[in-house]
Amino acid sequence: MSDIKKPTKKSFLYDAGTRSIIFQILLLALVVFVCYYLFSNLQANLDNRGISTGFSFLNQPAGFPILIHLISYTEADTYGRAFLVALINTFVISILGIFFATIIGVVMGLARLSKNWLVARLATVYIETLRNIPLLLQIFFWYFAVLAALPSPKQSYEFADFFLNKRGIYSPNPISQDGFGIVIMGFILSIFAAIALIVWAKKRQTRTGLWFPAYWSALGTIVVITFIAFAVAGFPLEFDLPVKSRFNVTGGMVLPPEFVAVLIALSTYTASFIAEIVRAGILSVSWGQTEAARSLGLSDNITQRLVVLPQALRVMIPPLTSQYLNLAKNSSLGAAVAYPELVAVVMGTTLNQTGQAIETIGLCMLVYGTLSLTISLFMNWYNKKMSLIER
Amino acid sequence: MKSNVCKLFAMAAVTAAISTAAAAGTLDDVKAKGFVQCGVSQGVPGFSNADDKGNWTGIDVDACRAVAAAIFNDPQKVKFTPLSAKERFTALQSGEIDILSRNTTWTYTRDVALGLDFTATNFYDGQGFIVHKELGVKSALDLDGATVCTEQGTTTELNMADFFRKHKMSYVPVIVQKADEAVAAYASGRCDVFTTDKSGLAAWRTKMKNPKDNIILPETISKEPLGPVVRHGDNQWKDLVTWVMFVQVNAEEMGISSKNVAQIKADSKDPSVRRLLGAEGDMGKDLGLSADWAYNVIAKVGNYGEEFDRNVGKDSPLDLPRGLNNLWNNGGIMYAPPVR
Numbered sequence: 001m002s003d004i005k006k007p008t009k010k011s012f013l014y015d016a017g018t019r020s021i022i023f024q025i026l027l028l029a030l031v032v033f034v035c036y037y038l039f040s041n042l043q044a045n046l047d048n049r050g051i052s053t054g055f056s057f058l059n060q061p062a063g064f065p066i067l068i069h070l071i072s073y074t075e076a077d078t079y080g081r082a083f084l085v086a087l088i089n090t091f092v093i094s095i096l097g098i099f100f101a102t103i104i105g106v107v108m109g110l111a112r113l114s115k116n117w118l119v120a121r122l123a124t125v126y127i128e129t130l131r132n133i134p135l136l137l138q139i140f141f142w143y144f145a146v147l148a149a150l151p152s153p154k155q156s157y158e159f160a161d162f163f164l165n166k167r168g169i170y171s172p173n174p175i176s177q178d179g180f181g182i183v184i185m186g187f188i189l190s191i192f193a194a195i196a197l198i199v200w201a202k203k204r205q206t207r208t209g210l211w212f213p214a215y216w217s218a219l220g221t222i223v224v225i226t227f228i229a230f231a232v233a234g235f236p237l238e239f240d241l242p243v244k245s246r247f248n249v250t251g252g253m254v255l256p257p258e259f260v261a262v263l264i265a266l267s268t269y270t271a272s273f274i275a276e277i278v279r280a281g282i283l284s285v286s287w288g289q290t291e292a293a294r295s296l297g298l299s300d301n302i303t304q305r306l307v308v309l310p311q312a313l314r315v316m317i318p319p320l321t322s323q324y325l326n327l328a329k330n331s332s333l334g335a336a337v338a339y340p341e342l343v344a345v346v347m348g349t350t351l352n353q354t355g356q357a358i359e360t361i362g363l364c365m366l367v368y369g370t371l372s373l374t375i376s377l378f379m380n381w382y383n384k385k386m387s388l389i390e391r
Numbered sequence: 392m393k394s395n396v397c398k399l400f401a402m403a404a405v406t407a408a409i410s411t412a413a414a415a416g417t418l419d420d421v422k423a424k425g426f427v428q429c430g431v432s433q434g435v436p437g438f439s440n441a442d443d444k445g446n447w448t449g450i451d452v453d454a455c456r457a458v459a460a461a462i463f464n465d466p467q468k469v470k471f472t473p474l475s476a477k478e479r480f481t482a483l484q485s486g487e488i489d490i491l492s493r494n495t496t497w498t499y500t501r502d503v504a505l506g507l508d509f510t511a512t513n514f515y516d517g518q519g520f521i522v523h524k525e526l527g528v529k530s531a532l533d534l535d536g537a538t539v540c541t542e543q544g545t546t547t548e549l550n551m552a553d554f555f556r557k558h559k560m561s562y563v564p565v566i567v568q569k570a571d572e573a574v575a576a577y578a579s580g581r582c583d584v585f586t587t588d589k590s591g592l593a594a595w596r597t598k599m600k601n602p603k604d605n606i607i608l609p610e611t612i613s614k615e616p617l618g619p620v621v622r623h624g625d626n627q628w629k630d631l632v633t634w635v636m637f638v639q640v641n642a643e644e645m646g647i648s649s650k651n652v653a654q655i656k657a658d659s660k661d662p663s664v665r666r667l668l669g670a671e672g673d674m675g676k677d678l679g680l681s682a683d684w685a686y687n688v689i690a691k692v693g694n695y696g697e698e699f700d701r702n703v704g705k706d707s708p709l710d711l712p713r714g715l716n717n718l719w720n721n722g723g724i725m726y727a728p729p730v731r
Binding site: 076357 | 543
């Protein structure tokens, strides 16, 4: 055994650490070179063909109209403003889609587990049908088959000041008058009061073990205080009523069929996946947990809410994140039915009128990247919060 | 890791290949591959439309066939790429197609900033409106408050906005990705009005369920000179596409058609006619074509008048009047420089 020498200092080149660093540097240099090559190649080709580049077009007047805009927008506004309008439209449809998909998904997931034969079968049919039909087809179905079958504006369904026809759902548009600030103040105040109430109820429960219906009373507090503020200010709200005109119903607030079709299709489609995630999550909680809860004398409702669901959530959150990300990205299919979201406005009209293909597509990629990463970050935070705390 | 590095090299090689291909002359490329790649619409009757067997017809299709006839003496050596309005310029810029012949309006921005060159105008058009007859609209100025459908990514979208703004009228814009979906939305009653170039309106009207229930309003709200487009910077190819069109117009002016061209070539003593048909001198050399290229274009595709009548004029379902598209000495503005 005396033959074995202590490991002497190896030659510099044979040192594993040094070598790996050298390889890393070489690889990095290669990546930088390839990127540089691609970029300069692009630049040279664009110059050769006389295609102007840069983002200065964002300050030019756009000149085209947009059907749905939540911030003020006219044809005289800039491409930058049009981009912002489209961005908001994408956000709105994604957030509302996630909201409704979650509700429908949870309900359907629970229904599929129901002991009631009919309810369970109906949920199965819902899930299996919607999950297996391409989303674009579903959007077309809602837009061209369902909503286009509604009556024309002249034969609208009318209910009080509401109208329903193939051009949309029209409702009175509330317009705030002088003194509406008081109502907003009252609302903010009521939220603080509600939070205080919940905190107090929690503390009391820890101290005395007595339970208090904190959430319901908090909701009541908000409604009552806001209403009192509303009355004190003298009901400062007027309504812009929709009326029938020569071609359309004008005035009021309108939900165009493009928006409705995309929202219904996105939320029902994604809900069918969420339902399966919910079912899997609940089934993953061992039956022993339910039995234990029952033997403690907890009601079915409390067992579900406080024992099963919190444990199921841990399994559900990661796949749920993927579904939310899918929904946000699928919102780009709205372009097919004239819903003016990012792809339609920026990669469609703006690209075509300005010819700035690389800039506009780059902008869209940046937005979808940011949107997805934000959802991902939020869900990861929520996942961490809900995960099992190991002691 | 290794495979990733390989991929990067492959990518770099491919990009390099693409860039060199685009730098070479388009005519040499076309001759080498043996056909002209022509970008057309996804179906506008009279302009570019495929039948159930996949045969393309239309005035824009004939523009490409005429170029193929000039190069190969065979109007069938064309491959067609159907493009939506918003895809068309990128397809041309990236070299996917050689000619864009897709009822495309010649405008300042497109010519100057998009890296494109417009050749010659093969159809003078203008934007109009089509409405459901039961609305009882007689003029475009009655359209205050109407819902308007149109295709995305066209000059139409901007002209429409300008028109309503100019006349201080309100409207609801429904801007659809593809022309046929825009027409479907109009037909379903989502819109009161559909707007595009008037020739397009006439074409779409023939495709509607009850053409007579839809009327085209008299107003023309814009100038729309339509014609084939090529990439900026390849002058030889641009000259070729331009002069194929000019030769067809000149042929109509001289009374040369596909029916009598062979006889005229044999009999004519007129030096300008003999020059045009390649019986005298060599008009093709500088374009990189054979001496009788113009003869081939006229014999295989016909003169401009024949092309017009066959596709959009009196011999077609569209039955459009010649109007502005008549020859300059016949009350129109079709005027081609002389072949000298």
